[in-house]
Structures are given as structure tokens and as C-alpha cells.
Amino acid sequence: MTTSERPLRPVRAEAGEAVEVSFTVNGTPATLELPARVTLSDALRDHLGLTGTHVGCEHGVCGMCTVLVDGQAARACLLFAVQLDGADIVTVEGLGKPDALHPLQESFGRNHALQCGFCTPGFLMSSYDLLTDKPGVAAEELPEELSGVICRCTGYRNIVTAVRETQERFPDGIPAPGNCGARALAGRATGRVGGGQDSDEPPDDAPKSVEIVLPGGEPTIAVRITTEIAVAGDQVWDVFDDIGLLARCLPGAELTGELGGDQYAGRARVSVGPVKLAFKGVAQVLEHDRAARRLRVLAQGQDSGGAQTQADIELRTEPSGEGTVLHADAKVYLTGRIAQFGRALAGDISRRMFEQFAAAVAEAATSGEAPSGPVRAPSALRLMLGSLLDRLRRPRRKGSGAAR
Amino acid sequence: MKAAPFAYARPARLAEALAELARSDGGGKVISGGQSLVPVLAMRLARPDVLVDINGIAELGRIERSGGFAEIGATVRQRAVERDPVSREVPLLGMALPWVGHRELRSRGTVCGSLAHADPAAELPAVACCLDASLTVTGQDGARQVAARDFFAGAMMTALGPGDVLTSVRFPLAGPGDGYGFAEIARRHGDFALAGVAVHVNAEGREPSAVLTGFGISDRPVTRSVGAELAEALDSGDLEAALRSRLADVVEDMVDTEGDVHASRDYRRRLFGVLASRELAKAYTRTRGRDADDHE
Numbered sequence: 001m002t003t004s005e006r007p008l009r010p011v012r013a014e015a016g017e018a019v020e021v022s023f024t025v026n027g028t029p030a031t032l033e034l035p036a037r038v039t040l041s042d043a044l045r046d047h048l049g050l051t052g053t054h055v056g057c058e059h060g061v062c063g064m065c066t067v068l069v070d071g072q073a074a075r076a077c078l079l080f081a082v083q084l085d086g087a088d089i090v091t092v093e094g095l096g097k098p099d100a101l102h103p104l105q106e107s108f109g110r111n112h113a114l115q116c117g118f119c120t121p122g123f124l125m126s127s128y129d130l131l132t133d134k135p136g137v138a139a140e141e142l143p144e145e146l147s148g149v150i151c152r153c154t155g156y157r158n159i160v161t162a163v164r165e166t167q168e169r170f171p172d173g174i175p176a177p178g179n180c181g182a183r184a185l186a187g188r189a190t191g192r193v194g195g196g197q198d199s200d201e202p203p204d205d206a207p208k209s210v211e212i213v214l215p216g217g218e219p220t221i222a223v224r225i226t227t228e229i230a231v232a233g234d235q236v237w238d239v240f241d242d243i244g245l246l247a248r249c250l251p252g253a254e255l256t257g258e259l260g261g262d263q264y265a266g267r268a269r270v271s272v273g274p275v276k277l278a279f280k281g282v283a284q285v286l287e288h289d290r291a292a293r294r295l296r297v298l299a300q301g302q303d304s305g306g307a308q309t310q311a312d313i314e315l316r317t318e319p320s321g322e323g324t325v326l327h328a329d330a331k332v333y334l335t336g337r338i339a340q341f342g343r344a345l346a347g348d349i350s351r352r353m354f355e356q357f358a359a360a361v362a363e364a365a366t367s368g369e370a371p372s373g374p375v376r377a378p379s380a381l382r383l384m385l386g387s388l389l390d391r392l393r394r395p396r397r398k399g400s401g402a403a404r
Numbered sequence: 405m406k407a408a409p410f411a412y413a414r415p416a417r418l419a420e421a422l423a424e425l426a427r428s429d430g431g432g433k434v435i436s437g438g439q440s441l442v443p444v445l446a447m448r449l450a451r452p453d454v455l456v457d458i459n460g461i462a463e464l465g466r467i468e469r470s471g472g473f474a475e476i477g478a479t480v481r482q483r484a485v486e487r488d489p490v491s492r493e494v495p496l497l498g499m500a501l502p503w504v505g506h507r508e509l510r511s512r513g514t515v516c517g518s519l520a521h522a523d524p525a526a527e528l529p530a531v532a533c534c535l536d537a538s539l540t541v542t543g544q545d546g547a548r549q550v551a552a553r554d555f556f557a558g559a560m561m562t563a564l565g566p567g568d569v570l571t572s573v574r575f576p577l578a579g580p581g582d583g584y585g586f587a588e589i590a591r592r593h594g595d596f597a598l599a600g601v602a603v604h605v606n607a608e609g610r611e612p613s614a615v616l617t618g619f620g621i622s623d624r625p626v627t628r629s630v631g632a633e634l635a636e637a638l639d640s641g642d643l644e645a646a647l648r649s650r651l652a653d654v655v656e657d658m659v660d661t662e663g664d665v666h667a668s669r670d671y672r673r674r675l676f677g678v679l680a681s682r683e684l685a686k687a688y689t690r691t692r693g694r695d696a697d698d699h700e
Contacts, residue, residue: 008460010416015409015453036412036455057405059443062507072511073481078442079512081413083457126508133507144593148506
């Protein structure tokens with residue numbers, strides 16, 4: 001109840017000097033090194049890629065940045081991140097999953113309690129706090145109790161209705177946040193200091209060896225493809241044994257350095273239509289067993305906008321007549337702006353990339369070289385068309401199945 | 405809207421915090437909840453050299469009771485006080501806290517921080533003055549007690565020196581015959597008040613005693629003893645109306661703020677007169693157990 005329950009580590013830092021702070025965000029531990037003047041809202045957005053927390057006035061008036069700190073709603077722009085050592089933070093990203101929204105989120109949708117959506121994360125976190133703190137709050141008190149967040153589309157009536165409806169559905173208290181658990185956060189990098197004109201921290205560019213912690217919980221995308229290629233297993237494994245060549249088979253990927261301990265630094269470019277992402281990251285070979293025909297790699301990458309991707313990739317081969325069947329199993333975790341692609345499109349793109357990878361492996365196994373040069377971004381047009389075709393074909397198949 | 409760089413110290417002991425402030429030679433600022441300070445930093449209205457975060461000092465995070473008093477430490481959050489039995493034992497605190505900012509601010513904001521910030525329209529300084537609370541101010545030379553009514557020296561100015569920390573505040577617990585009232589008018593919930601009142605009536609003795617504190621009406625909370633006015637009004641059938649006329653001079657004297665775009669001085673006087681007589685009448689009926697609504 002009081003701060004005395006959590007003794008805070010003593011700290012002394014000069015102006016601009018980074019201070020280490022560790023807290024939990026949506027169930028995932030994060031450690032950051034930040035100058036003391038960086039607010040929690042900037043830390044979440046710029047350093048952890050959690051852009052669901054919006055920033056409006058930056059001086060505690062508008063409520064856009066409302067998050068839960070140790071279970072209570074607080075304005076993230078009025079907290080310096082370094083003050084939150086040991087705190088448990090929940091942001092709107094932790095409230096629900098895209099396909100399993102929190103009842104409050106569902107109710108906001110059902111009641112048209114959002115128009116432009118800018119205030120929605122603030123209202124969700126504030127009303128979550130209200131309904132857990134006072135499950136029996138009177139209907140006539142709701143407008144005042146929700147007055148800590150401002151909506152400029154004047155949607156208050158619908159917002160109040162949405163909260164009221166959720167309260168009536170759960171008279172004994174609303175369900176806990178539904179999307180908290182270990183997952184990928186961009187928090188391992190000390191990162192840039194967001195937005196400040198006095199920002200004096202140099203960008204941290206040098207690839208570093210890191211411990212890649214595989215996130216728990218459901219991946220954003222699960223890709224499972226099986227492709228038959230007309231090359232013998234041993235030739236395929238010749239490609240897999242040459243990690244540089246293998247990397248070049250991944251569309252848009254490039255190996256930039258060896259970090260030792262089976263870790264490699266690399267970068268990858270993905271461009272889809274106008275969307276261009278450049279990831280820098282690290283890959284860790286967990287298992288490389290030519291005899292068992294199994295290769296398992298963990299990868300972690302981050303783009304300059306705070307998007308974070310983490311993947312657990314397993315490749316297996318088995319003989320099939322003259323050729324080889326290549327199984328690729330990948331669990332991909334996305335956070336930050338890249339997650340806004342939506343699962344379906346991101347899944348289609350990932351699947352398409354793996355198919356290109358399989359084709360490139362086949363070519364490399366035959367010719368000893370990956371198809372076209374070291375850095376080859378996947379053709380945007382081809383990816384888009386491929387994804388679109390996939391999406392068009394799938395329902396049609398489903399439809400014809402149902403007709404039968 | 406980003407604070408200018410500052411050095412950051414979060415000591416584990418009060419002595420180190422005091423030493424840090426002394427070293428800063430006036431360039432230091434204490435932060436606990438920061439709910440008033442951070443906006444000031446964000447707008448760069450203040451650019452302290454060093455921010456001394458007292459949240460690591462365990463002894464400041466407690467609520468303690470002894471000898472009819474509740475003592476609230478410097479890092480105790482407003483919301484923690486709201487949820488603690490102390491908000492019933494010191495009913496005026498329980499009545500005033502829901503008016504302090506919004507829930508989201510009270511999650512982090514502290515009682516002592518609100519006192520140290522000393523906004524003239526803030527609720528808690530008025531509560532402290534009305535209840536004659538005692539503030540513990542600790543400096544390099546040790547701790548001293550300052551009465552709330554002597555603590556506030558003007559808008560955002562207090563008896564705190566540059567090297568001092570407000571370490572706790574001590575409120576008297578309610579006793580027999582005590583009744584309280586609290587009200588404010590703000591343009592929106594959570595805004596600072598155009599005018600507000602905190603009242604404390606005790607009807608134990610032969611003559612009732614009554615203390616009226618106004619906020620938002622001057623550059624600091626203004627407190628008057630109005631027991632005589634209450635006693636005179638008791639015989640009339642309509643206590644509130646009788647208080648309105650008997651308090652007119654006191655109200656005129658108490659409200660000395662200049663008008664602003666939201667309300668003129670005369671409007672505030674009228675507002676304050678209505679609130680004061682209404683809450684005094686309520687507080688008096690509460691002392692007699694004749695009022696059904698409780699203090700929570």
C-alpha cells in the first residue's frame with residue numbers, strides 16, 4: 001500500500017547519465033538504462049516499442065497515457081521511468097489479445113465508445129482501474145470517476161455506457177488483463193532517448209551478444225510449411241552448414257558478424273508496398289544436427305521505430321524419392337508498429353518469405369550460391385500479390401468445401 | 405514537454421537526502437509522487453540541478469497513530485490514505501481526498517507533497533489548516549514542528565527552506581462531538597477549486613466551537629474561528645440561512661483573491677458564503693447524530 005513495502009535501490013546519477021531500471025511490463029521483465037528525465041510514457045513507447053500508450057499533453061491533464069502501476073491507474077507522463085524500479089506495469093497491450101479482447105475492449109467496440117481512438121487506451125486503463133477498485137460504483141458517479149481522461153470526439157455517453165455495461169456483466173469485478181506473460185520486448189537494447197532536444201545519448205549501433213529469451217505464451221504468427229525440393233538431403237545440409245549462405249537464402253537477410261557462442265549478428269529488410277522495415281538483430285543457433293537433420297535457430301531483431309520481432313525457427317529435412325522434404329516451423333512474435341499489420345497479413349507475408357527461402361535453399365544447394373546477391377529485399381509487388389492471392393484463394397477453397 | 409536534464413539522487417536514508425539538498429545549494433528539489441512537480445518540470449518552469457527522490461526512504465512511507473493523532477509520512481500516496489482506516493478516523497481527510505485531482509493522480513500523489521506544493525486552491529492544505537495539523541519539517545539541524553496555519557506563506561510558498569524536507573504531517577483523530585464538512589466548486593471535477601470550504605465543529609461543550617477554512621479564495625488557505633456566529637445562529641429555524649447572514653462579514657474578509665477569467669471576486673465571495681454556511685450547518689447536525697449521511 002505504501003512505497004515502504006518495496007525498498008528502492010539507492011541511486012545517484014549526474015544529469016544525462018543513464019540509470020538502470022528494471023520493472024515488469026505486461027508480465028515481461030524489462031531492464032532499461034535511461035536518463036532520469038525520461039518519462040514512463042516515453043520509455044514504453046520509444047524504448048519498449050509499446051506504442052499503445054498514447055501521449056497527449058505530456059503534463060498530466062489529458063489522461064491519454066494512463067497505465068496501471070502496481071494495479072492502480074496512473075499517468076505515465078507524470079512518472080519518471082527510473083522511479084519505477086520493481087514496479088508492475090500494465091499497458092493497453094496487456095489488456096487483451098487481438099482475437100481475444102478484454103470484455104472492456106469488446107464493450108467499447110460494441111457501444112461505439114471510440115471514434116478516432118486516440119483516447120481509448122487511456123479510457124480502457126482508467127475504467128479497468130475503476131471497476132477493479134470500485135466494482136459497485138454507482139451509475140451516476142461514472143462521469144466524474146471517468147473524468148481523468150479527455151475525449152475530444154465527445155463520445156462520453158458511449159464511453160460511460162460501455163463501462164456501465166461491462167460493470168453490469170461482471171458485478172463481482174471484471175476479469176484480469178488477458179495478455180500478460182513473458183513475451184518479446186525491445187527492452188534489452190539501452191536504446192535511444194526519445195524526442196528530447198537535449199538528448200545526448202549516442203545511438204547504440206554496435207552488435208552485441210545478448211541472451212535471447214524465448215517468449216512464453218502464444219506467438220503472433222505460427223508458420224508451418226512443408227515444401228518438396230528436388231535436391232538431395234546432403235546438398236541441402238551443405239547449405240545449412242554454411243551459415244553465411246543459409247542467411248543469404250533468407251529473403252532480405254544478411255549476416256554482418258559472428259559474435260561467438262553460435263551467435264551471429266545480422267540485418268534484414270522487409271518491404272511490403274510502402275512499408276519498409278530494416279531490422280538489426282542477433283541469431284542464436286540452438287541446435288545444428290546434420291545427422292538428425294534438425295536445425296533450430298532463435299532470432300531477435302529490432303527496427304529503428306521500436307518494432308521488435310522474435311522468432312523460434314526449426315528446420316527439418318527428410319528424404320523423399322530423389323529429392324528432399326523441407327519442414328519449416330516458425331513461431332514469430334511481433335511487438336510495436338509491426339504488430340499493427342494484423343495477424344493475417346503478417347502471417348501471409350511470413351509464409352511467403354519461408355516459401356522463397358525454401359526455393360533459395362534449393363537453388364543454393366544446386367549452384368552453391370543464393371539466388372541473387374547478398375542483400376535482396378523481397379519484391380514488394382510479388383509479396384503483395386502472393387499474399388493477396390493467398391487470401392483470395394483461401395475463402396474460396398473453404399466455400400467450395402462447404403458446398404460439397 | 406520534456407523536463408530539462410537533472411541529476412537524480414534516490415538515497416535510502418533521510419540524512420543522505422538532506423546532505424544532497426545541502427550540497428545542491430538551493431538547486432535541489434524533493435520529489436515523491438511528483439504529480440504537481442513533473443508538469444512544472446515538463447513545461448520547464450523549473451529546472452532543478454538535482455532531483456532528490458525520497459521514495460527510497462522506508463521510514464517516510466508509513467501511517468502511524470499515537471495519542472489521538474495520525475501521522476502520515478512523506479511518501480504515503482493519497483490513494484493509500486483513502487483506502488486506509490485513517491480516512492475515517494480523520495473524517496475530513498476522507499471527505500476531501502476524492503476531490504484531489506483524479507484517481508489516476510491520487511495513485512501516485514502524496515498528502516505531504518500536496519502540502520509542500522501549497523497551491524492556494526488545493527484541498528489538503530485547507531484540511532491541514534482546518535484541523536490545526538502539525539507538520540514535521542526536517543532540515544540539517546534536525547526536525548521541527550510547524551503548525552499548518554503557519555506553514556503556508558503564499559501561493560506555492562511555505563515555511564520549507566531549500567534544505568528542508570517535509571517528512572510527515574500529523575492530524576488529530578475525530579473525537580466525541582466532532583462534526584465535519586467539506587465542499588468545493590470547480591469548473592470540472594478534478595480541476596482546482598474556484599472556492600472551497602473545510603469546516604470542523606465541536607459540540608461537546610456548552611458553546612459549540614467551529615473552524616472555517618477557505619481555499620481558492622486567497623493566496624493561501626484562510627482559517628477563522630466562527631464558534632460565536634454558529635452559536636448565535638442556532639436559535640433560528642433555518643440554520644443555514646441564519647449562518648449566511650451572520651457569516652457575511654467574515655466571508656467578505658476571508659475572500660481577498662483577485663477575480664480571474666473563471667470567476668470574479670464578488671462571485672467567489674457569494675460562492676464561498678453559500679458553501680461555508682451550508683457545510684457548517686451540515687457539520688453541526690453531524691455532531692448531533694441528526695444527519696444520516698456519513699463522512700465517507
